[in-house]
Each structure stands twice: as structure tokens, then as C-alpha cells.
Amino acid sequence: MENKLDLLSLLEYIDPSILDYQEWLNVGMALRQEGYTASDWDDWSKRDGGRYHPGECFKKWTTFEGSGITGATITQMAKDNGWESRSQWEDRELDWNDEISVNEDYVVIDKNWIEGKEISEPVMWNPVRELTRYLETLFEASENVGYVTDTWQNEEGKHLPTKGAYDRSAGELIQLLNQSGGDIGGVIGDYNPEAGAWIRFNPLDGKGVKNENVTEYKYALVESDTMDLEKQNAILRELELPIAALVYSGKKSIHAIVKINAANYEEYRKRVDYLYNVCKKNGLNIDNQNRNPSRLSRMPGIERNGKKQFLIDTNIGKSTWDEWHDWIEDVNDDLPDPESLTDFWDNMPQLAPPLIEGVLRQGHKMLMAGPSKAGKSFALIELSIGIAEGKQWLGWNCTKGKVLYVNLELDRASCLHRFKDVYQALGWQSNNLSNIDIWNLRGKSVPMDKLAPKLIRRAAKKNYIAVIIDPIYKVLTGDENSADQMAHFTNQFDKVCTELGSSVIYCHHHSKGSQGNKKSMDRASGSGVFARDPDALIDLVELEPTDALMKQEENKVACSIYRNYLENHNFDYLDEHVSQDDLLSATTMENHAKRAIPEQLTIVKEKVDKAINKVRIRSAWRVEGTLREYPKFDAVNMWFTYPIHMVDEIGSLKDIEPEGEQPPWKKNFTKKKSSEERKKEQQDALEVAYEACGIDEQVTVKALAEYMGISEKTVRRRIKEHADFWIDEGEVGRKT
Structure with a gap:
């Protein structure tokens, strides 16, 4: 989003607490129209602690579609509260249809306020030293260097470079230059003093001068020839660009050879795009034709139309691409500013509901x-x-x-x-x-x-x-x-x-x-x-109910079913013959059912058996938690009876220890069940699972495995061991 930081910075001049309701809505509509998020509006609205309601901005946000209110509304409000524009539209009032397109993402400097930095020609002109210093800074001794001294003229009479040389190493050139007695032309060839000479800033393979001939993507060229030289020099330095060499072109521009150090061409393109984007946003009118890694740049140590092409500086700014990239990102983070507690002590914002x-x-x-x-x-x-x-x-x-x-x-x-x-x-x-x-x-x-x-x-x-x-x-x-x-x-x-x-x-x-x-x-x-990340952690740990507790639970459900049947089919008998103690014994309640509702006995006993089986396979759990916004709660005990959890309201599980918390003596001497007992439990569990899964649809191996919490392979094995069930292509049925 091109205008994001611009509008948010304008909101600093607008106090939501002094706006009426419609003006507050207009700010939200304008932010939405210009591509901002509800969070941006919500963060600004929090400054009005007296009227701010959590979640209100997000609820109203979706109703703003097509409101027609633009960023110009926010701009005018900011102006009314003392903001003064230093942008390109400072001298005229914005129209309702104007688009706010100033982009301040990755803005480090304000070119309108930066002072120019003068460049000076070398006091002692030494062409050989200029060129050798450039080669030593940019190249390894073994790397091939491309350069051009020959030119040709187009129809307009402009001198343009030829393909040039590309098969000599930096080490070889440096040695010959040092032995030349100051005659650069004797090493690289004579050049036309009206045109000057050029050099390629990335090493080549010695076979050509195209992008595919570049062996390492070390550097990129940044050039702007539409600004004052002093302003160019100042901006390049203020941006802390990782510049290996800064060269005066002998005419209207400075050539910055910037460290890119990309692993391949794809990464080079991405980094150059990023580099050019940052430079443009900070006032440099970049020449986009300079993107190619095989591009020519002006060679230092050469004279051009009576003016010298020379090194202004070497190795300035950040030392590496990564260091500079991290710096740019850090400078342009969108983190909020620190707040003073005194501003809110007597008017605290409302907590989220x-x-x-x-x-x-x-x-x-x-x-x-x-x-x-x-x-x-x-x-x-x-x-x-x-x-x-x-x-x-x-x-x-x-x-x-x-x-x-x-x-x-x-x-x-x-x-x-x-x-x-x-x-x-x-x-x-x-x-x-x-x-x-x-x-x-x-x-x-x-x-x-x-x-x-x-x-x-x-x-x-x-x-x-x-x-x-x-x-x-x-x-x-x-x-x-x-x-x-x-x-x-x-x-x-x-x-x-x-x-x-x-x-x-x-x-x-x-x-x-x-x-x-x-x-x-x-x-x-x-x-x-x-x-540690969430605001609330709800943790489930399994409990291990004792055999005695499970018998009690079985007794409870049996008594409950018998009582319900007596209430529905022979309430007078229940009221006259069943005591409070009787209500607590499944055996006694069964005997009452035999006398009071013999015609319902078969049905009620089937329901009791199913309920007891369901109790036997249910699991017990304890819910504990760690909370950031609320005090710690007491542990919640519950039963998981497929498919829901039921809170243990009467406290049956409160004294049960979670798995792993029993004393060692208890773990070591737990009575083991016989193979017959284990087989009986497994068969009972299979029957209950079959009944539960067969309520609304056909029963499958997959459904049984999911219900029982075991693998499909284990389900198949238990069905084969059970004489009453069959399997056919994943479907399970009961034998008649």
C-alpha cells in the first residue's frame, strides 16, 4: 500500500476525543477507501479512552464499502489541527477526487530538508592510482574485468561504447598499470577524450559481456542524472547504502557501485528492485536502465570533455547488503511509540469483553x-x-x-x-x-x-x-x-x-x-x-478411576434408569414402597421393577445394560489452565462419553490422581488383569461402540476405530475374535 504511513502519520494530528460521532466514522471510511485495515482505525480510536469500545471498529468496518469518503478528509482534518504539508501538493488544497499517492514506506530521509554535500576533484591527479584503486576495491586478482575505450557515433553525434575488452584479469591490469609509467592508454588502449571510457563493475567469464557472462553478482549501479551533484552525494550517504565505490561521471551524475552479493541472477534482480525502490522513495530519480549486472559504468582515472572521472570515495555506508537491508527494515518498522502511564492513569481504556x-x-x-x-x-x-x-x-x-x-x-x-x-x-x-x-x-x-x-x-x-x-x-x-x-x-x-x-x-x-x-x-x-504464547492455556490430563468408583458409577446410572421407569409407569408404587436407601442400590431397584412393572422389565434391563457398558468405556479427565487475563481457576473434572464431555458436578473424580502421580509403591503393585478379563472388557467395549455408531447409519471399521480410540487394524482383530460380528469391505454387522 503506497500511502499507508502517510495517512497514519496524519492521524497523529487528529484527536479522536474531540470529534463527534460522524467525524469519527468519516475517518474510518477514509481509511478503508484508501486501503488501510480495521486495526489501523482501531489503534487510533483507542486514544479516546472514554468512548472507545473494543470490537466496535471491526463491526462497523464492513459497512463502509463504497462510502466515497477519501483520504482527503483525513488530510483536511490534520491541516485544521496544525499539520503543514511539505509534499508535492503543498501549495494547493486537495480536491475530494485527489489520490494521496505519497509513499513513505522505507523512507529514511526527507530530500527537501537534506543539505547537499560538495564533491571535490583530487588535488594530485594520478590516473593510474585512480583506476588501480577502483580495481583493487571491486575485484579479486583472478577475476576478469570488462572495459571499453573504443566508441562509435550515432546519427545525433553521441559517442556510444563498443563491446570492448573482457578477457584480462584485474591482477594483470593492476600489474601493467603500475609498470606503465602513468600511461593508462598503453594498458587499456587510447580513449576519445570527448567520450571518456567505461568499465563493468561485475566480474566476467572472459567469453563475452552479456548477463550470462557475469560470474558473480557482486554489485549494482545506482545513478541519478537529474539532480544536483551535491544533493546526490548527500542522499547516497544518508541512505547508508553499502557502497564499494563512488565515482564522478565527469558530467551530471555520480555512479554508486553498491554491494549486492547475490547468490544468483534471480536473487540479484530481487535485491536490485528493492534497492531501487528504497532510493526512489528517498528522492533519487534512478535510471532504471542500469539494472543489468553486466552494465557499464564510468571508469575513474579518465578525462571527459576536460572534466575528470574520479573516485569520490570507497567502502562507505553499511559494510554489507544484509546489514543495510536489516537497518532499512528496522528504521521503517510499524511499531507503536511508547506511551506514558500518566496519560491513562485516571482514564484507563476498557478491557476486551x-x-x-x-x-x-x-x-x-x-x-x-x-x-x-x-x-x-x-x-x-x-x-x-x-x-x-x-x-x-x-x-x-x-x-x-x-x-x-x-x-x-x-x-x-x-x-x-x-x-x-x-x-x-x-x-x-x-x-x-x-x-x-x-x-x-x-x-x-x-x-x-x-x-x-x-x-x-x-x-x-x-x-x-x-x-x-x-x-x-x-x-x-x-x-x-x-x-x-x-x-x-x-x-x-x-x-x-x-x-x-x-x-x-x-x-x-x-x-x-x-x-x-x-x-x-x-x-x-x-x-x-x-x-507461553496464548493468553489462555486449557490442558486436559487423564485420570485413572478406581474399580470401586467405576462400580459406583455403574450403580448410579442403573438406579437412575429404574427410577425413571417407575416414575413414568407406576409412580404410586415408587412413592409408597421405595425408600431413599432403595434408590441407591441397583439390585434393590431391579427387584422393585420386577414387582411394579414386570411388563417393562425386559426393556428396562436392556437399557440398564447399555448404560453400564457406556460407563465402562468412558474416560475421566481433569481440566487445568494457565491464564494471562484472569486468576487461576480450580481444576475441572469431567467424563468424556462419546461424543461429549460432561462436568463431574457431584465430585466423584475430585480425589482421583492423574496418570503418573500415584506413589511408586502403588504403581509397582497394581493387580494385573487376566487374559480372560481383558478379552471380556474388549468384547464389551466393541458391543457398546457398535451400538453407539449404529444409531443413524451403517457401522464401519473406521467409525468403530474413531469411537474406541484405537487403530482400524486392532478393530479388525477384535471383530474376528468376537463370534457375533462380521466384516465385509470395511462394513461391520451383527450375525443373526
Whole structure:
């Protein structure tokens, strides 16, 4: 964007707190019209701490399309508040249709205020020394040098160079010049004093003078012949260009031989484009014809129409291309200026509103980490639904709004079915489906630094308050154990947050091994950047319920089912014959059911058996967290019963230790199960999984593997060991 820094600098003269509402909107419309982002408007609006509301700029931004308000509005406001233009349109008032095209990206100096630096001819004229110094500065002794002393005249009478010589080395030329007794012509050939002589600044292969004959892309030529020599000299020096040699052409220009040090021609072109771009933006009218690496430049030590071509200086500015490039980038960063705390002490800006109450604010980042089988994807789908419906997620209240779920792992059909399954398992009405958008990218995902701008472009007008990316390993760039590479990766989430004004939520896997004895921040795989970058870290660690607890849970669900049937089919019997103690015993409740509802007994026992099997295969989890904006919360215990997580409201899991936290004596003496017991558990688990997966559609090996958290190969082996099931081309059925 050519005018970005210009308009933002003008906003320094405009105080949002003194504008009325329409004037504030006009600034936003003008910024959008001129190609700026909502973040630019939002950052400026924050200066009005009394009226600033987080997220408001991003919501209004999309309504400004085609407003017709241009950057001239901001220019006039700035003028009204004391800004004085020093640009090309200073002497006239801008019209509404004027385009503000001043580009201050990479601007280091203001040519209108820089003082010229005089150049002086050498006091002692020594042509041989001029040329040998040039050759010693630019070339290795073994490198071939191209030069021209012969010329021809065109129809206008202008002297133009011929192909010249190109098969002599710098070392050879230097030796002959030192032995010439001051006669340059005796070494390189006599030249026409009206035309002067030329030299090529990059080494050649001795076979020609075209670009393909250049052996190393060391230097580029910067020349401007439409400015005062003194001004050229000053700008070249102020820009800190890595200049190897600065040569006066003997006429209207200075030739700067700039260090490029490119690895190949492609890199040379890119670096020269960058170099010329910076020079132009800082007031040098560059001759674009000088881009070629085989280009001729003026040879020092030569006289031309009575004026000397000489070396002004050597090795000035930054020492290398990389050093200069880094300096230019640093000078032109877009970081905000430091602020004084006294300016805001009595009028603090409003904090961003919560997205997940007590956990995450809108516009901030959250990471969910956990091992396999934890149901992280289901948890993020539950969160998507919780935000869309404005309900709770794992016990925390969610702000209602639009959410984008970026699916990188599941095929489209599976992903859509999961959302419906979770809705039904939660028992919620799907009143706000329009608040959920799903971006299915399985097989089409790209690295996060490429995905971020695509995501921002598609989501810019949607007013999402949350973007959920699942999972991040699909878009991971670089080595996840490298702190600097992962910092670059996580910075992409900042861009999404900043540009969209929405929260970014993503999940990552745990490292290998036991996690119970680690802090929540240390469980995520890879660099610690993963855990320390987000504003909220939600971590899932598995619990190991005791056999006694699982028996209690089985008893609870059985009692609950028996009680419900008695309430619905024989409430009088329940009220008269069932005590409070009876309600706590599955065996007793079964006996009551036999007497009170014998006609329903078969149905109710089938439901009890299914419920008990479901309890046996569910897993227990503890949610811990590290928060930046809120105080630490108490650990949340929950059960994962496919496809949803249910918070343990009654505290059954509060005393259970996570995997890896049991004392050594307990680990070493845990009773092992017999092979028959393990086989029975596996068969029971397979039956429950089959029932769960067969509710709405045919059962497949893939679905069973996903439900049970095991491989498809293991599922096939267990089916073959179970006498009641068959497999046919991936489809599973029960034998009749």
C-alpha cells in the first residue's frame, strides 16, 4: 500500500476525543477507501479512552464499502489541527477526487530538508592510482574485468561504447598499470577524450559481456542524472547504502557501485528492485536502465570533455547488503511509540469483553492441549456450539456470537455429522445454526503463514468473535522444538486476532510419556512457545478411576434408569414402597421393577445394560489452565462419553490422581488383569461402540476405530475374535 504511513502519520494530528460521532466514522471510511485495515482505525480510536469500545471498529468496518469518503478528509482534518504539508501538493488544497499517492514506506530521509554535500576533484591527479584503486576495491586478482575505450557515433553525434575488452584479469591490469609509467592508454588502449571510457563493475567469464557472462553478482549501479551533484552525494550517504565505490561521471551524475552479493541472477534482480525502490522513495530519480549486472559504468582515472572521472570515495555506508537491508527494515518498522502511564492513569481504556467468562477475552488467543483419546476435537465443537448458542462450555459461560470452525483433519461429511451428533448429545435446540460457519480444508491446508491472509480475507466481513483451528499440526511450519520458528508460527495467530478482532482458539497434542507429574504449561509437545504464547492455556490430563468408583458409577446410572421407569409407569408404587436407601442400590431397584412393572422389565434391563457398558468405556479427565487475563481457576473434572464431555458436578473424580502421580509403591503393585478379563472388557467395549455408531447409519471399521480410540487394524482383530460380528469391505454387522 503506497500511502499507508502517510495517512497514519496524519492521524497523529487528529484527536479522536474531540470529534463527534460522524467525524469519527468519516475517518474510518477514509481509511478503508484508501486501503488501510480495521486495526489501523482501531489503534487510533483507542486514544479516546472514554468512548472507545473494543470490537466496535471491526463491526462497523464492513459497512463502509463504497462510502466515497477519501483520504482527503483525513488530510483536511490534520491541516485544521496544525499539520503543514511539505509534499508535492503543498501549495494547493486537495480536491475530494485527489489520490494521496505519497509513499513513505522505507523512507529514511526527507530530500527537501537534506543539505547537499560538495564533491571535490583530487588535488594530485594520478590516473593510474585512480583506476588501480577502483580495481583493487571491486575485484579479486583472478577475476576478469570488462572495459571499453573504443566508441562509435550515432546519427545525433553521441559517442556510444563498443563491446570492448573482457578477457584480462584485474591482477594483470593492476600489474601493467603500475609498470606503465602513468600511461593508462598503453594498458587499456587510447580513449576519445570527448567520450571518456567505461568499465563493468561485475566480474566476467572472459567469453563475452552479456548477463550470462557475469560470474558473480557482486554489485549494482545506482545513478541519478537529474539532480544536483551535491544533493546526490548527500542522499547516497544518508541512505547508508553499502557502497564499494563512488565515482564522478565527469558530467551530471555520480555512479554508486553498491554491494549486492547475490547468490544468483534471480536473487540479484530481487535485491536490485528493492534497492531501487528504497532510493526512489528517498528522492533519487534512478535510471532504471542500469539494472543489468553486466552494465557499464564510468571508469575513474579518465578525462571527459576536460572534466575528470574520479573516485569520490570507497567502502562507505553499511559494510554489507544484509546489514543495510536489516537497518532499512528496522528504521521503517510499524511499531507503536511508547506511551506514558500518566496519560491513562485516571482514564484507563476498557478491557476486551469476555468470550469465555473467567478464561478468555475477545480478540485473545487460547490453546487447548491434551493427549489422544481426550476428545479435543469434540471439545472444540462443543465450544463452537456453546458460543453460537450463548451457553456454557465445561461449566463456563460463553458470549453469544458467530464462530468460524476451521476443519483441517476430518472429511466434510464426518465433520458435519459430528456437529449434529454433539448438538443431540447435549440435548440443545439448534436455534442459532447461522452463527456457525465451517471451513473444510482437509487435503487443502497450507502452512499457517500462507493460511492466515487467506483466512483474514474470507472472514473480514463476517464479524466472527471466535476462529477455531483444529488441529494445528496440519498447518505447522518449521521444527516444533525450535523456539524462534514456533514464535514465527504463533505470530500468525496474532495477525488473525488483530485483523479480525476475534479470538483464535486452537489445539495441540501432548508430548510423549506420563503427564501427571508435569505442570500444565509443560505438557504440550514441542517448544515452550506453544504454552507461553496464548493468553489462555486449557490442558486436559487423564485420570485413572478406581474399580470401586467405576462400580459406583455403574450403580448410579442403573438406579437412575429404574427410577425413571417407575416414575413414568407406576409412580404410586415408587412413592409408597421405595425408600431413599432403595434408590441407591441397583439390585434393590431391579427387584422393585420386577414387582411394579414386570411388563417393562425386559426393556428396562436392556437399557440398564447399555448404560453400564457406556460407563465402562468412558474416560475421566481433569481440566487445568494457565491464564494471562484472569486468576487461576480450580481444576475441572469431567467424563468424556462419546461424543461429549460432561462436568463431574457431584465430585466423584475430585480425589482421583492423574496418570503418573500415584506413589511408586502403588504403581509397582497394581493387580494385573487376566487374559480372560481383558478379552471380556474388549468384547464389551466393541458391543457398546457398535451400538453407539449404529444409531443413524451403517457401522464401519473406521467409525468403530474413531469411537474406541484405537487403530482400524486392532478393530479388525477384535471383530474376528468376537463370534457375533462380521466384516465385509470395511462394513461391520451383527450375525443373526
